[in-house]
Amino acid sequence: MHKLRFLASRxxxxxxxxxxxxxxxxxxxxxxxxxxxxxxxERNAIIERNEREGAxxxxxxxxxxxxxxxxxxxxxxxxxxTYAVDDTVIVRYRTREGSPGVDxxxxxxxxxxxxxxxxxxxxxxxxxxxxxxxxxxxxxxxxTVTGWVRRDATGDSTSVSDKSTRxxxxxxxxEALDREVLGGFxxxxxxxxxxxxxxxxxxxxxxxxxxHFFYASxxxxxxxxxxxxxxxxxxxxxxxxxxxxxASHSVRSSPPSTGSMTPVRNDAAGESRKAATAPNSSGxx
Numbered sequence: 001m002h003k004l005r006f007l008a009s010r011x012x013x014x015x016x017x018x019x020x021x022x023x024x025x026x027x028x029x030x031x032x033x034x035x036x037x038x039x040x041x042e043r044n045a046i047i048e049r050n051e052r053e054g055a056x057x058x059x060x061x062x063x064x065x066x067x068x069x070x071x072x073x074x075x076x077x078x079x080x081x082t083y084a085v086d087d088t089v090i091v092r093y094r095t096r097e098g099s100p101g102v103d104x105x106x107x108x109x110x111x112x113x114x115x116x117x118x119x120x121x122x123x124x125x126x127x128x129x130x131x132x133x134x135x136x137x138x139x140x141x142x143x144t145v146t147g148w149v150r151r152d153a154t155g156d157s158t159s160v161s162d163k164s165t166r167x168x169x170x171x172x173x174x175e176a177l178d179r180e181v182l183g184g185f186x187x188x189x190x191x192x193x194x195x196x197x198x199x200x201x202x203x204x205x206x207x208x209x210x211x212h213f214f215y216a217s218x219x220x221x222x223x224x225x226x227x228x229x230x231x232x233x234x235x236x237x238x239x240x241x242x243x244x245x246x247a248s249h250s251v252r253s254s255p256p257s258t259g260s261m262t263p264v265r266n267d268a269a270g271e272s273r274k275a276a277t278a279p280n281s282s283g284x285x
Contacts, residue, residue, distance in 0.1 A: 043205065047074045047148075055146045055189075058182070064114050068151045068184035077186060079116050080144045081108040087177045088132040090164045091119070096203070099124055104135045104199055105168060107179060108145060117170055117185035118145055121199030132163055136197035143193065147186030148204070 055078040062068065062077065084107045091103035101124040107115035123135045152158070153167035160176035174181035187202035 040205075043074065047204070050075050050148075058110075058116060058186075061149055062116070062182040062184055064180050064182055066183040068149055070151075072149055073151050073184075075149045076146055076189065077149055078144065078146045079108060079110060080142060081110045081116065082142055083107070083118075083138040083140075084109050084115065084179075085132075085137055087179065088135065088163065089117075089160065089168075089173055089177075090130055090132060090135070091168060092130075092164060092166050094122055096122060096124075096200070101125055101200075102130050102135070103168075103202070105173070105185065106138055107177065107181065108143070113180065115174075115179050115181045116145075117168065117173060117181055118147060118188055119150075119168065119185055119202055120188045120191075121201050122203070123199050136195065136199065139191060139193045139195045141193075143191055145186070145191045146189045148189060148202075150185050150187055152184055 053076070055076045058077040058079040060077075061072050061075055087107050089105040091105055094101050094103045101122050103122055104120045106118055106120055108118050109115050120138060123130075125134060150168070152169045152171065154169065155167070157166040158169035158172045159165065160172050163176070165173065168185050170181045170183055170185055173179075187204070
C-alpha cells in the first residue's frame with residue numbers, strides 16, 4: 001500500500017512540473033508574439049513616415065561596401081543612371097498567390113561609376129530555370145528611379161550562379177558581376193521613362209498589425225498545453241483508480257480474521273483509498 005501511495009505522489013509531482021513547464025512555454029510564446037507585434041508596428045510607422053517625407057538622394061543613405069542600417073531600411077531614395085541590362089540577375093522562387101515567378105534585379109550605373117541594385121519587380125514564369133533573356137527589358141538610356149531601401153539578405157541563399165540567386169546580397173552580386181555596387185538594394189517604386197512592358201510591382205509588407213496580437217492574447221498556443229494537461233491528468237487518474245482497485249481487492253480477497261486484525265486492515269485500506277482519491281475529487285489537482 002505504501003508503494004502505491006508513493007507512486008501516486010510521484011505522478012502528481014511530475015504532473016505539477018509539466019504544468020509549470022508548459023505554462024512557462026505558453027508565456028514565452030505570448031511574449032514573442034507581442035515583441036513581433038511591436039516590431040511590425042515600428043516598421044509600419046517607418047514606412048508611413050518615409051512615404052510622407054518623399055525621396056532623398058541615394059548617396060545620403062547608401063554607399064559602396066557599407067551595409068544598410070536598420071534606421072535606413074525602408075527610406076525612399078532617388079537615383080539617375082543607365083540600366084546595365086546585360087548584368088540582370090534573376091531571383092528565383094518568388095511565388096505569388098500560388099503562381100511561380102522570379103524577381104528581376106538590374107544594376108543601375110551611376111555617374112560616379114558605382115552601381116545601384118534595383119529590384120524592378122516580379123515576372124510570372126512557368127520555367128523555374130528562367131534566364132535574363134526571358135524577362136522584359138527595362139527602359140533604355142538615362143533613367144530616374146525611386147525605391148525603398150532594403151538590407152541585404154544573408155546565408156547560403158545569397159550565392160550567385162549564372163546570374164541567378166535566391167536572395168539579394170549586394171556583396172555577393174557585386175562580386176559575381178565584378179562591379180562596385182552600393183551596399184543594400186532598392187525595391188522599385190517608380191522609374192522614368194516607363195518601360196514598354198512593366199513588371200509586377202514589388203510587394204511591400206502589409207500595413208497592418210497582423211495576427212500577432214490575436215495569437216498572443218487568445219492563448220492559441222495553449223492548445224498543446226491543454227492537451228498535455230488533459231493527458232497527464234488522465235494518466236494520474238488511471239494510476240489513482242488502480243490504487244483504489246488494489247486496495248479494494250485486498251479487503252475483498254483477504255481471508256476472515258479474528259481479534260484486532262480486522263479493524264487494522266480496514267483502517268489501512270481506508271487510508272489508502274483516501275490517499276488515492278483525494279487529489280482527484282474535484283477533477284484537478
